[in-house]
Amino acid sequence: MTEQAITFQVVAESVLKDIVDNIVRQQTLATFANHVSIQQQTKGNHESNVPVISNFEIGSTKDIFGQDKTKLKTSEASRYFSCENCGRKIAGGRFAQHVNKCLERRRR
Amino acid sequence: MSSSRKTIPGTSGKTYPGISNGIKTPPVSSNGSSNGFHKSIHSDSNSLSPSDNYGDIEPCSHLKSVLESNAKETALITYKQAVTISRPIDPQHIYTSKKDGSVVSHHKLLQRKSNSLKCTDCSLNNFHNNFTCLQCPHVGCFNDHNHAYTHYKLNQHVFATDSRNGLLYCFPCGNYVNHPQLEKIRSEILTGYSVSRPTDDIIDSSYTDPSGLAVSGLKGFVNLGATCFMSSILQTFIHNPIIKNQFFNNDLHYFNCEKNLATNESGLLDETNACITCSIDNIFQLFFSSNTNEGFGMTNLLTTAWYKKKSLAGFQEQDAHEFWQFILNEFHSDYERIRENIGKDPVDSSECTCITHTTFSGELQSSIKCLSCSSITKTIDPMVDLSLEINHLKSNHPGSEINLYDCLDLFTSEEKLDVMYTCQSCGDKTKAIKSLKLKSIPPVLSIQLKRFKHNSLNDSSSKIETPIKIPLFLNMTKYAIGHDAEEDADLIDGDKIFELFALVCHIGSVNTGHYIVLTKDGNGQWYKFDDSVVSLVSQEEVMRTNAYLVFYITHKI
Numbered sequence: 001m002t003e004q005a006i007t008f009q010v011v012a013e014s015v016l017k018d019i020v021d022n023i024v025r026q027q028t029l030a031t032f033a034n035h036v037s038i039q040q041q042t043k044g045n046h047e048s049n050v051p052v053i054s055n056f057e058i059g060s061t062k063d064i065f066g067q068d069k070t071k072l073k074t075s076e077a078s079r080y081f082s083c084e085n086c087g088r089k090i091a092g093g094r095f096a097q098h099v100n101k102c103l104e105r106r107r108r
Numbered sequence: 109m110s111s112s113r114k115t116i117p118g119t120s121g122k123t124y125p126g127i128s129n130g131i132k133t134p135p136v137s138s139n140g141s142s143n144g145f146h147k148s149i150h151s152d153s154n155s156l157s158p159s160d161n162y163g164d165i166e167p168c169s170h171l172k173s174v175l176e177s178n179a180k181e182t183a184l185i186t187y188k189q190a191v192t193i194s195r196p197i198d199p200q201h202i203y204t205s206k207k208d209g210s211v212v213s214h215h216k217l218l219q220r221k222s223n224s225l226k227c228t229d230c231s232l233n234n235f236h237n238n239f240t241c242l243q244c245p246h247v248g249c250f251n252d253h254n255h256a257y258t259h260y261k262l263n264q265h266v267f268a269t270d271s272r273n274g275l276l277y278c279f280p281c282g283n284y285v286n287h288p289q290l291e292k293i294r295s296e297i298l299t300g301y302s303v304s305r306p307t308d309d310i311i312d313s314s315y316t317d318p319s320g321l322a323v324s325g326l327k328g329f330v331n332l333g334a335t336c337f338m339s340s341i342l343q344t345f346i347h348n349p350i351i352k353n354q355f356f357n358n359d360l361h362y363f364n365c366e367k368n369l370a371t372n373e374s375g376l377l378d379e380t381n382a383c384i385t386c387s388i389d390n391i392f393q394l395f396f397s398s399n400t401n402e403g404f405g406m407t408n409l410l411t412t413a414w415y416k417k418k419s420l421a422g423f424q425e426q427d428a429h430e431f432w433q434f435i436l437n438e439f440h441s442d443y444e445r446i447r448e449n450i451g452k453d454p455v456d457s458s459e460c461t462c463i464t465h466t467t468f469s470g471e472l473q474s475s476i477k478c479l480s481c482s483s484i485t486k487t488i489d490p491m492v493d494l495s496l497e498i499n500h501l502k503s504n505h506p507g508s509e510i511n512l513y514d515c516l517d518l519f520t521s522e523e524k525l526d527v528m529y530t531c532q533s534c535g536d537k538t539k540a541i542k543s544l545k546l547k548s549i550p551p552v553l554s555i556q557l558k559r560f561k562h563n564s565l566n567d568s569s570s571k572i573e574t575p576i577k578i579p580l581f582l583n584m585t586k587y588a589i590g591h592d593a594e595e596d597a598d599l600i601d602g603d604k605i606f607e608l609f610a611l612v613c614h615i616g617s618v619n620t621g622h623y624i625v626l627t628k629d630g631n632g633q634w635y636k637f638d639d640s641v642v643s644l645v646s647q648e649e650v651m652r653t654n655a656y657l658v659f660y661i662t663h664k665i
Contacts, residue, residue: 018234018235018251019235021251022234022235022237022251022272025237025250026272026273029162029273029275029284030160030161031631032284033160033161033162033164033165034161034630034631036161036164036165036166037161037164038320038323039320040164041164042318042319042320042323052320052321053321053324053326055643055644056644057644058644058645058646058649059645059646059649060643062643063641063642063643064326064635064642064643064644065401065642069638069641069643072640072641073639073640073641076328076330076331076402076403076639076640077330077331079330079402079403079405081330081332081405081407082407083407084407084408084411085411092330092331092332092405093331093332093333094333095332095333095405095407095410096332096333096334096335096410096421096422096423097333097423099407099410099411099414099421099422099423100414100418100421100423103411103414103415
């Protein structure tokens, strides 16, 4: 028991503290259980070359997979995708334009 | 590990007073009452407590050795008792005493439970959140005084049951532990149905586990021109649990969409088989099963969008909100088309169960008050989002920043109508006051802040950059019908609390801008998606961002 004078304030704060402690414990357990669950049910993917979310630093110059942000943007824009209409491979940044022209042509 | 019980469990002793008096515990009663404020998101658990993930928690060496020893049966019996006592008291069920069948009031039951869950050393109840020792009648608290731990140290009683969730705690390991045999008991008692996990052999032969990376769904979209307005909106769908659930259970569309099944001669996409729902379904499929972290190329969606609405096909920068509305419309018309395909009659919008309507649709009540006779005419309009004015907005609390509540206050405040209104009850042509309130709020509340102003004088558009603070949790109680904005300003109705989970932000000017999106995952972690770059952001940064579209989800999930 506490040595403080028992006022409403003291009781209220104590009740609040107990509630918060309980909530924190429940939530920690829930998060932990979720994590274990996911770990277990995505087992078997121990093959290498599967990227892992490794960078948890906030505000870093790298994305969550540890790749440099600016480099990633430029490299992604130069990836090639196949046009669904003509089958040609077009670079990422110009893809939407190509689709527009390609489908217009086809319509006519 | 020998059990040193003072009394034999099961007899009328002092062990677990609540149980020994034989209160008959009920078979599971159903609830699932929809409160009328949300279209009911199906709660498929007919249970007293929601089913949880605790079944996956592993056993520790201590637990394994007990379950392999002679003490196994006693341990299981005691555990069963402990879990039964942990059961929450169901207010809807009537409890009868085993002894003579008389009705036991909930109050008495609660008293009994409180008594039996009092800490043996300090008599603190801790909201029924204590640890009941597995080997003796000791109940220990776990918070301040930590009597549960001291009991373990003194008596070497390794295990205790958490009376909140029925899980076993192992003191030397300092962690919760579980085992399939325990889990079977626990889930049967707490949730009313027993969870049986298929054995590993069955699993191995029929399924392969998805990769951890795929399951998280954390990928970016490659910018294929000017597609950031599309990728931002798509991310808000992908990380929206309700929409995700719909698309994971999309069999109705998948098997009945003629555009999915038809392929023209060359196997390519064209007008006859362009279907937005199918494209998005495809995106979900690939997002959550592919093993790579490289950005997703939404070529299929671009092509499909071109056939449906050329301007939104990603080669020109467009408004994200317009794209959002376009997709929602497509979901709805696709749904109606499917209904026709399977021979069902079309239904009214108010009863439509398509993705758009079940997730985003709510109702606004507009009240017009006639100033001469004071009669009020109410009309109900459906809505899928709220568009809030932010121009000329001043904070209600001088000195602090404008926040979303200020915008909502303006939206629901009384507005004097300019035009003369012909009152229906008194027939006068008078002035009138109009005000808006929310009649029903959808599970996902979408808000657009009108940042783009069109200047009709010189036909130009400009962007309003006013910073608006977005609260992480939104209390909509005072904006709902039946509540007054000023009187009930601080009232909280649990059904009307919403949690922020996605923001779409526009950076730059009207003509040359860029969209990024911030979303929150189930664990409360915020991610920033800038085309194909995914990174973590802090909560503070989220609150400081100048958002354009914000999405809230009901806290009741």
